[in-house]
Amino acid sequence: MPPYKPYHPGTRRRHRPRKRRPQLKPGADARLKRVFAGIGVPSSSKFKPDRFQIDALAAIRHTDCLVTAPTGAGKTWIAEQAIARIHETGGRCWYACPLKALSNAKYLEFSSIFGSEFVGILTGDHRVNPEAPIIVGTTEILRNQLYDAMHRGVTLSTDFVILDEAHFLGDEDRGVVWEEVMIYLPPRIPLLLLSATIGNAGQISDWLAGIRSKPCTVIEETVRPVPLYPLFLDLSGNLLPLMVRAKPGVRPRIEKKVNQYINSGRKRGKAPFRRTPPYGDILRVLRKYDLLPAIFFLKSRADCDRALNACHDNLIRDPSRKDQIHRRLADYIQQTPHIGKHRQRHQLEELAVGAHHSGQLPAWKLVLEGLMREGLLDAIFATSTVAAGVNFPARTVVFFNSDRFNGKNFLPLTATEFHQMTGRAGRRGMDNIGFALLVPDKFMDVRFLARLLNSPPSEVVSQIKINFSMVLNLLLSHTPAQVEELLKKSFANYLMVQAHRRKKDSQSHRHLWRDFLRHLDFLKSTGYVSSENDLTSEGRWASQLRVDQPLLIAEGFRQGIFPESEPDILAGIIGSFVYEREVDDRVNPGLMPEALIQTYRNVLQGLKPFAGKMKAHNFEVRPLQLRPAATLCAWSQGLAWEKVLRIAEMEEGNLAMLILRTADNLRHIRSLKAVFPEAAATAAKSIERILREPVVD
Secondary structure, three states, X not given: OOOOOOOOOOOOOOOOOOOOOOOOOOEEOOOHHHHHHOOOOOOOOOOOOOHHHHHHHHHHOOOEEEEEOOOOOOHHHHHHHHHHHHXXXXXXXXXXXXXXXXXHHHHHHHXXXXXHHXXXXXXXXXXXXXXXXXXXXXXXXXXXXXXXXXXXXXXXXXXXXXXXXXXXXXXXXXXXXXXXXXXXXXXXXXXXXXXXXXXXXXXXXXXXXXXXXXXXXXXXOOOOOOOEEEEEEOOOOEEEEOEEOOOOOOOOXXXXXXXXXXXXXXXXXXXXXXXXXXHHHHXXXXXXXXXXXXXXXXXXXXXXXXXXXXXXXXXXXXXXXXXXXXHHHHHHHHHOXXXXXXXXXXXXXXXXXXXXXXXXXXXXXXXHHHHHHOOOOOEEEEOHHHHOOXXXXXXXXXXXXXXXXXXXXXXXXXXXXXXXXXXXXXXXXXXXXXXXXXXXXXXXXXXXXXXXXXXXXXXXXXXXXXXXXXXXXXXXXXXXXXXXHHHHOOHHHHHHHHHHOOOOOOOOOHHHHHHHHHHHHHHHHOOOEOOOOOEOHHHHHHOOOOXXXXXXXXXXXXXXXXXXXXXXXXXXXXXXXXXXXXXXXXXXXXXXXXXXXXXXXXXXXXXXXXXXXXXXXXXXXXXXXXXXXXXXXXXXXXXXXXXXXXXXXXXXXXXXXXXXXXXXXXXXXXXXXXXOHHHHHHHHHHHHHHOOXXXXX
16 A cells, blocks of 8 residues: 655646646446346335344343444444433433533434433533423533542433443544543443444453443344445546455455556646545536535545635526425524624525534534434535534535544544445335445555454544543542542553553553553642642632633632633633634733733743743643634624634634533633632623624524
């Protein structure tokens, strides 16, 4: 396999006269005639659960249960039925999701099933009916409730927990939260895990059975609810079967014509498309063979946005569909007026295409998801992140590259990631067959993706790591010796024991234990933990700051350098702690109040010795930047969205995320009212000022 080349979307080239690219002429290999004849809508029939769904419901009555099945197979139905059984007997349920958007969707879904009076939601943004018997929320909120329950010496007030998207256990950034929940959850509470297909479900089950002293049944479903057929598009516009149908026991291979095409392209040594691929032409090919709607997975946000301009000929011909889009969009605009001015509204209403990525406002993404689910759009151009946790499948998914950006680097797709993306192809109850289309392009390795089609799913590995928030919260209810026993229960320790084939008294947890002691020693040296390993009074209130940089924020309050009576300035300062990316920090002083500039300087100077000590002990310290502070302060002061965007110099979606994360940090400050009543009240005012449309409805 040739090495992956780095992607440089902004590379400049010398200007050359632009040649008109010849249009693709739709065509299809004769062998596809029979395949395309199977396209259509399945005949309606009364719902009948699949065998794996029935088996999972039976298992959860007596054991924990891990359900691993392809995207769209019907895992949520299992949760609904299990919740209904618990609810009917007067029990309480907790449904944890990885994404706030998914939590909101499940909240609405469960409210319609069980009644809104019986369902509550707990996320960083919403707190509705928190004492309801059925709670939907983010996994971080559930973990925090477990911290609180352990501190009070009580058990979590629920009788059943569902962890949706449980393969997030292997997520580099957030997997630690999933692992903590599984370790801390009392064994008396049954646990149902719903996951995409993963390669080591048995290991996860064995680990859970060991730490929870009860069996964990694995229910695996490998059959897709809608069959997948892989296709290849050559640059003349001709569709080909990607793979040769194999005989039983014989590994499928790439179709001969496709192989020849790949080889000829390598000999030419040129990229198939000099600039933007002809997305409009590809839509014409897909339309001719009834392969729409489609999701185009592209490499970057900019690629998604540029793709819309290449679809200018994809005019909506059906007046009825156009009217439906207009009416549905009007409904959304009534809820969030700002999106009526969205720069991509024309493409949505006139061309039935949209760009879906993290740079878009949450409200705009909801518009696209809703219209796609209703079958009103031809295509969505999206980054690979849309594959996880968002429900808008299509008939066809289209690939132009075989890697994805993980926020730091471009890496080859894993089997699980690829299966999640192809899992969007084929709508259950709406399609007899789904299609995955590979298009040759500069960063496409066709042979690599062809292998992934038949590769087993990736294995999930532990991502647990020690942080100050974890240490402070565990010391509320545990001695260091008890914490060491908890670390022995980690999935990381289990995997290391398995790898070294040692006995259960293995010292494989030692790397986690040493890191815990390193954090503990620092907390002692800075006065948050006593020499007897108990939290000091400062350590106790600092434990409530369950945020990314708890010690720096705690130190700011301890030194009295944070504004305690100015909500706009406080919002700005906390915003500087939240933002992680480097920005051009040269901000026009005329765009900021002098009080913010002076407070920012005081915070930098006041925290400099403490931050230096953290660095000296090899703890990460992110630089505090002025531009995010100026942005949040301006937004809190009531400046118009468009003007704040100019100060921020970031995309709408990034600005919305910055505001939401700042609000989440402010909520933790609000919880310190017993110690810092004025600052807590000011934080509450800050939250009210920054959480407004278009960030929230």
